[in-house]
Amino acid sequence: MTDTTTTVNGRPDAQPAAPTVSAFEFWPGWIFYTPIVLYWIMLGLRYRDFSLPTAANPRIETGGLCGESKSSILDMAGDEARQWIAPYAVLTTGENDTARALAAMEQAGLSFPVVLKPDVGCNGTGVRIMRDADSLREGLAAFGRGVPVMLQHLIPYGHEVGIFYIRHPDEAEGRITSLTYKEVPCLTGDGHSTVEELLHADPRTRLVPHIYIPRLRPRLNEVPPAGQSLPLVFAGNHCKGSIFHDCAADITPELTARVNAIMRDIPDFHFGRIDAKALSLAHLREGKDFQIIEINGVGSEATHIWDARTTLREAYATQFEHYGETFRIGAKKRREGWKSSGAMAMLRAWLRQRKLMATYPLND
Structure with missing residues (x-):
């Protein structure tokens, strides 16, 4: 299979043009997540356990909701899964x-x-x-x-992706519910404009300059040579300025089979997102030539919601469906004899993570 789709900065060119920033992409977190928190509380009352989702991946601290060690998840990988992890x-x-x-x-x-x-x-x-x-x-x-x-x-591969995976305990095979391609925004020098001027001229970055300026501050007055490309972010996170594209159409049986083989080799893992880099989009569709950066648990999102074409209604429908799945899976694991972490343990893990993150340096 060959990749005949041309790309622009990693985005499949065949996709229809999208707005540069969605209406809610950079809302304050408390505004966007308040309905989701209320939905979580409603489900907690229904299932009589506000921390039940932590039982969805019971071998991971808080199920991967917060405070978990990234390496401890990767350490659980068996021989099949380990060969796909960087x-x-x-x-x-x-x-x-x-x-x-x-x-x-x-x-x-x-x-x-x-x-x-x-x-x-x-x-x-x-x-x-x-x-x-x-x-x-x-x-x-x-x-x-x-x-x-x-x-x-x-990883030297050029395409960073987020693959969301769900498998119920009573199912032999899981499914991919989201596939997102992550684009690194770049500025291109013209030989006379400063980095700051380029930032304020770009259709996307001029709308959210506060996302990029902290990392660019030492270089704001530089004048990049004509044609020189300046990547604005390394970490593939939308809140750090990466651009996300919903590519669910590229979820293939081959990719699903490969992801199933990997995730079945991590004990009692049922819900989360794989962040990976692929050699090419064609190879990814074939389920080959990619390496896993990290595996996230129940605190992860189906990141296609940050595609600028996604409506607010679609984003909330996705969030409610996915968090509903964590409760349904957690209930099944509870029937198997696993226990949730408890609300206080969740709170302590979140506070510990928040305290640690306040000391971390600015990312690239």
Whole structure:
């Protein structure tokens, strides 16, 4: 199978033109998520357990809702799943952490450049590229002491994707409910405009300059040469400025079969999102040539809702359906004998994660 679809900045060109920013994409979180919280409370009352979704992935802390270790999820992978995961190493910042990091990299077969990221966190906060030992030293020092971090292979593939997977405990096979392609927004120099001027001239970035300026502040007065491309973000998160495209039409039986084989090799995992990079979109559709960055649990979203073409009604319908599934799966796992984490444990995990994230450096 060959990929005959042309792309523009990673977006399939065959798709109809979309607005640059959706009406709700950058609403304050408390506004967008309030109806979802109310729906969660309603389901908690119905099932008599507000923390029941944490039982959907019972071997993960809080089911992956918050506060979980990213590496602990990857560590559960069996031989089949592990071959699809980008190699990684874990350490805790502190005394001699650069030397320990280099030793951990060697043991894991990692070489520069690598991705440095917190082991507990979300939304790409603190994710940075380390290109040599000096940048690694500076990167580790930017975190607080005693913070668990991961070093991971920088996957060279050009297409970052989010694959949402759901499998009920009484089902032999799961399904992919969402496939999202993530586009890195770029500015292109014209030889006379500053980065700040380019930012305010671009159809998308001029609408949300506050998303990009903090990372670009040291370069705002630079004048990029004509034709030079300036990527605005590395972490593939919409709240950090990445552009998301709903590509559910590319969910194929081959991709579904591959994802099923991987996720069935992670014990008692039933609900979450795989973040990965693919060599090409054609290869992804065939279920080959991709590497997993991380696997997220019940706190993850079907990220196609952030496609600018998605309506608010469609976004909420997706959120309600997915969170409803966490309760339904959690109820089935409860009948198997698993227990939910409890509301207080959820709160403690969320507070711990929030405290940690407040200390993380700005992401690339």
